[in-house]
Amino acid sequence: MQLLQGAFDVAGQGAGRTALVSGEAGIGKTSLVTQLVAELRDSRVLWGGCEALFSPRPLGPLYDMADALGSKLKAMLGLEGRRVELFTSFLANLQESRETTVIVLEDLHWADAATLDLVKFLGRRIQRVRALLVLSYRDDELGERHPLQMVLGDLPADAVVRVPLLPLSEAGVAELARRARHSADGVYAATGGNPFFVTEALRAEGMPATVRDAVLARAARQTPAVRALLDLAAIVPARIEADLIDAILAPDRADIAAALASGLLTADGRSYAFRHELARFAIEQALPAPLAATLHGKMLACLERREPPVATSRLVHHASGAGDSSAVLKYALHAGDEAASHGAHREAASLYATALVHADALAPAERAGLLERLSYQCYLIDQNDKAIAARAAALPIWRELGDLQHEGLTLRWLSRLHWFGGHKQEAEEYASQAVELLQDLPDDEAYAWALSNRSQLYMLSGHTDESVEWGTRAIDLATRIGSHEVLAHALNNVGTARYAAGLSDGRPMIERSLEISLAHDYEEHVARCHANFVATAVKNRDYAEARLQIAAATRYFTARDLDSWSNYIEAWQARLDFEQGQWDAAATTAIRLANSHGVAPVTRMCALTVLVRLRMRRGDPGVKELMEELKTLASASGELQRLAPVAAALAEDACLRDAADAVDPLVLQAYTMAEQRQDPRSRGELRYWCQKLGLADPGPEGTEAPYALQLSGQWREAAQAWDRLGCPYERALALLDGDEAAMREALAIFESLGATATVRRCREHLRCAGVRGVARGPRATTSANPAGLTSRELEILALLTDGLSNAQIAGKLVRSEKTVDHHISAILRKLDARSRGEAVSIASRLGFGTTGGDVVGRA
Template sequence: METRSVSPVFVGRADELRVLNDALARAVEPAAGEPQALLLGGEAGVGKTRLIEEFEAAALAAGALVVVGGCVEIGADGLPFAPFSAALRALREQLPAEFAAAAAGQEEELARLLPELCEGARRPQSTGGRAGEEAMGRLFELTARLLERMAADRTVVMVLEDLHWADASTRHLLSYLFRTLRSGRLVVLASYRADDIHRRHPLRPLLAELDRLRTVRRVELARFSRDEVAHQMAGILAAEPAPKLVDDVFERSDGNAFFVEELAVASHGGNCAALTDSLRDLLLVRVEDLPDDAQKVARIVAEGGSTVEYDLLAAVADLSEDDLIDALRAAVGANILLASPGGDGYRFRHSLVREAVGDDLLPGERSRINRRFATVLEADPALVPADQRAARLASYWYHAHDAAKALPAVLNASVVARSRHAYAEQLRLLERAMELWDAAPDDVRALLRPVDYTEVYPPCGCDPASTPLRYLDLMAEAAVAGRLCGERERALKITKRALRHLEDEQDALRSAWFWVQRSRLVQSLARGDGWKELATAQDLVRGHAPSEVHAEVFTMVAGWQMLHQPGPESLVAAEQAVEYARMVGASEIELNARLTLGGLVVDTGDIDAGLAEMYAVRDRVTADEVVTVLCRCYINLPSVLEGIGRHRESLDLLDEGIKLAQRYGLRESEAWMWANRSESLYSLGRWDDAVDSASRAVLSAKPRGGAGVRLAYFALARGDMAEAARHHAEAWRHFGTHDSIPQNTLPLARIALGIAAGEGRILDARAEFRRTVGDGLPPGTQRYGWPLVLAAATAEAEARGLAIAAPGRDESLHLIRTTAKSLATRVPVWQAYERWVRAELLRAEGHATSDDWLEVLTAISPLERPYDLARVRHRLAEALLSPGAPGGTDRDRAAELLRQAAAVGEHLSARPLVEAVTQLAQRARLPLTGSMSSAPADPAEELGLTTRERAVLRLVAAGRSNRQIAEELFISPKTASVHVSNILAKLGVAGRGEAAALAHRLGLFTADEESLVAG
């Protein structure tokens, strides 16, 4: 007889269901609909599944398409991407034509989630250690875009159940989707068992991370109240239960919906006192009432996984078909088992019962059942879905405690995980293989080959097709898998263990390979700059026959030196890397090395040759779709072009590269391109577009430092020192202090210097410059060095006349000149900087003439740098209006220059430039048609300064104390203090030094007053 244990009435949960339905409504809003992300948590048995079923019914009634995927538990192992594979499979089955159109052109990559996409076509290939990180990012991005396309014209609800069993790759993909889905009528609902999330559970960090996202809503299910328990029991028993029975059930179940069901069914007409207090016995009581064959089937299903296919179950149970059907009917009738949603297998109605049945198995019984599963599946792999075969076979053999069979099965599963970019699962399986290694018989290990199971096998002069697999090969593969899945600490421990293993072996190439991996990990973990490890690797390969390890070591060395210590040694290393890579046929390493070499050749001054090499690499990797090098090309080549002043060419390449990055789903590479695009747009004077590009760069963590630098530049140019300081601090946090790279440290120093100068802290600006260039600038850093030197020279010129700046001025100007002489001037933009610095230094000494600034203007004009051109026009106008200008003042020309500079400043919202231009025009009584300011002729009057306050300000700028001001103006020190406070408030500054700097910048003093201040 069937036992009804599920209430036909939906009990409680009105508030929670309202939240889910509200998310559905938000997703389909015609005007502002956007993807919705929900997390549903609650203890085992509290009613998560029932709530989801009610929500699914409501969604279907509203016309939504509902697809469900569950995390699959096999023993203690989750299957890679299992819930996404199931959900996408259901999506494809329901909308085959639409799915095909949305996945068009990306089937091979998406087949890593849904293998049937490549049926009859080329199977997805593994990608190699160097390509792994980008390939995984591409897969995630393509998945997001697929879902957005599928939900563009219809509402899609994707339910992902049992997240507590999720593998690491599933967790990573879910986090990615929750962060990046931006369009489509899509609701993603993921459920998890809250009581399983202990302190060390891998889901806990993800939940904490998602809690910080504004776009994710979390719903927690509480237990039922007594009234709700009574309502549930009435539905189960089809009659109102006696109050005493409700009290007993409520007390025993503590409001857990599943336990209420079990207790209500077991009450047998009103008495549950006979039930044991043991939870385990409560869960097993109805299983033990089943016929023997039904109990046997239940035990097999409990050990087979979350769901066991009917054909597999039939083969393992070894019952006649009639007996198996009778056993299943009894288990289903007792609400122990249910048919799976696809109708091709069986699962436990509740995982708590499955766990109780599994825990009740005897050790030998568990091993025997797993061995039976493994033997049957090995004989007929088609019994389970293709994407589950390797992992399930590995798990069955492992839990059968048969190391001889388990080792190759686990290794096969690791290869499949790698091919699907499930690197966390690959790492776990490789660690399991290392655990099994010593237990497996020698003859089994002798048959294993590196070519079959490893992809990053360190070349050591042996043929990987004929040489037996070694334990060190597994460690190499595991180290790379750990780096790719973000388990860098585990990867670093593996490399350390491997190097200890190698201490007693004369295997220099293999040791060098592990030192290279250790260098990468040390840098990524902020434990150092990685040079010590690379130098060790370089020493180890010296004197050995050419190999791929040589090529990789020299490529890494060249890349490291290009960033840290550019110069002749890095050029030699790059040339060696190219030579060795060609000798051994390592084409990807060769292309990377050639790209580095091209950039270094540009730095040496052979611009055309270096760019030709970089463009040749770009053309090759585009044609061959070498995705990893392709990304570097579209990051490095535009960066080099920007550095030599070819802004439009850089911008065109970046626009092209962004489209390719989006096509391949390479989000981090795309973020770097947006950051570089912002720099080129800044140079070209397209600042609003540039700010937008910088904002897009923050979508990925690593490029955020670069975006912070770009945004700080805009804030400085627009006079917002607080905003500049905020972005500077943000960039500093992302770049860190463990690994000083000139391309990061020099722009950061330039910003810090600019902030100090803008706030009137000239001594701090000098200290920043001295700290940065005290030991000289490395060769090849002129791209970043020239803007820093110009900022220092400009700060000194702006501080001329400040008493506080007089001590140490000569030493500072000498340091600026010396540093400038060390920088290359091979291209027009660097030549323009050199002339500009010289003019600013002359201005700082009071000797700059209109001829000096005309020379700068001539150099800047052809460069398509409107902001720089406007600044120089302002300085030339200033020189032309100077009383000591050669040939007298040229008011007409100065007026035109000022009008041009003001127009650019207004367009760019460059407030300091506009203010400086306006003040100069006011002093010279020149009109500025269309300028931002309509201030009175006297700038002091605009600021509301009285005659007395102006006199006090002049003395403040001369460095006088309140008492000295009082003595000179014949007022009391208290009155002087009041005047100073009023002046600071009117100027909107925080201190006397900043007030003095602002007064000079705005031209509040006459020439005679300036000389008095300087005196």
């Protein structure tokens, strides 16, 4: 309560906060939040919850609070394509409120994708409003890939208060038993201290073996009429409207009073709900299948007649429970389309999958269309194997029907999906099949898509001429038949291929693609334009342009939460920071992406490459394991843009370890490919490292300018070129080939970057060159501990152990917060930790302790 009250007080000063109330089912989350709301009298409360429907209603919590949001917002609910405007209006509503607002969103572990998008939207902006956003969820039901897990990880840490609820202690359980005049023997052991378990066990007669038995025992003591009421309420998640119970059962007041007196149900005037969701679930699971189907059927019939119409997802829930295939198909398809329009792609996929189970009665073309809808939603939510399986199942249906257009489009999609899955050969085969099948339909949009898909594959693999040839054909056809979407897609492919090759007309083509995509609201194509602008600018070392494009992309993504694309651009941001010597920033971004689940392989490869090279240069642990994963991903992609950075990392690693006789075969594979593709960037870096390893004696021709200077022995000019580009590490490598003064300058640069492993090799190089007075290693205070922490870092780690914030540490050490941030980043990196708490834990395991506020190493 103190944590929540404190967060509310800060929010009331205009700096909103998010409170995460978590714990297992029955731990008391609702009780805590209810008590908080009761004590905060001078505030506006907006309360909504998520439900355990077969597929939740998109933005269900907003419907719960709709009456309190005003007519404008209420009117926007349910309108297709208005999600961004709806969220923005909700935020404006909070900003305009004179009172501090408490927004309660319960049971987020059941949230639909649109509701999670709302949480992310509000959570990222909560500091701008006078509001406390209270999110409750069952943390024991969040697997590693649960979508809520990723949303919580993206919330700004400085605006989040975590309130984990723990079970009752054994003494607490004994006190409850004493107050209930019940024996405490065995209660704690049987319940684990869960408040709901304890309460139900103490209310039951005798000690039940499980809570399920406790709930069912209480239900069994009711009259048949009351038990019928409980059974009906149990098939409806969250709450059931009173008029529905009246319509189906027509209970008398005595039966309703008895149901409420049982302690299982509660009432709020217009609806009834189980006091605990676990109780509802226990009764629902105990229902005989025929009785459950009958109750679902009656509920479905009532809801179908209801005015105004109820959420389609509720109809799907009861149609599924009733086993009514025709109703499932009718409502699941509509609800799936509705969910997709709200951006609730997970729910859409679930609904389409439910419909597919009942799709035997559909005509072949309708069944194939359903498979395509399911495939597309799976593609959007990173369930690529399911997406491929659904498209593959649709393919023979279109062939049997003789529908060449749909067959060709399916082949094109199978090509795209296999590319996403890392199966380059299959992607190429399907792409060729699509073109061959559709070439006899020269004026068809499906053929235009096949041509553009072929161009895209060539662009991605670095075949510029082929990409331009196929893309130009797609542009001509799309223009002739008036297909704006194919035109935008093909312009992007051709423009990116030419822009990456350094041709001046490439960029305007991407800009035209972006203009078309914005005009027609093709969000995916807009995102692709931004991504290709950023990636190509970084690849061409046009870092100023890359930063401008990242800023533009961020502005576009802010209101849309297109995470797959924003993550991709963040990976390139990490690479940009890495190449420009901003290693701590690069590491922070790369670690976040590497530790995130569901990140696309192309994004993960970029982040892992940055992380591997940072750890390798700094001598940090964990390089080998990450490198093996990286090699597997890059090899499966078969693309030079993925292989070349990995090969460069492998070659540099061999140089740092003085292991020229054990170079990974991937290095020469990528080197050969770079020569074949005549790619200046890849050629330059790989030629440089291969020359250092004695694997080749290449010339400077055809490489980017700084590497050409280095390869020709012009170290001073190369260092100046790297300096103009803003690449300190590469500048130091060039200086290392120079005279004594240049070599000493190189050593200083490596030390300033924290490149411990490179510094060690640099010192050896200087000593071999006869340079005197070169220190042999880090100071004794740094090497005295297994993690290589400096004295200052050890001091800060001690203060972290004491629970001090960055600001408090800065004040204690008389340093700026930014300096403390840098030190903490270094501590996390050296300890291979993901958080401050994990760093403290790791330090303890390594044998560090505190003595008078200082951390000391014990060998």
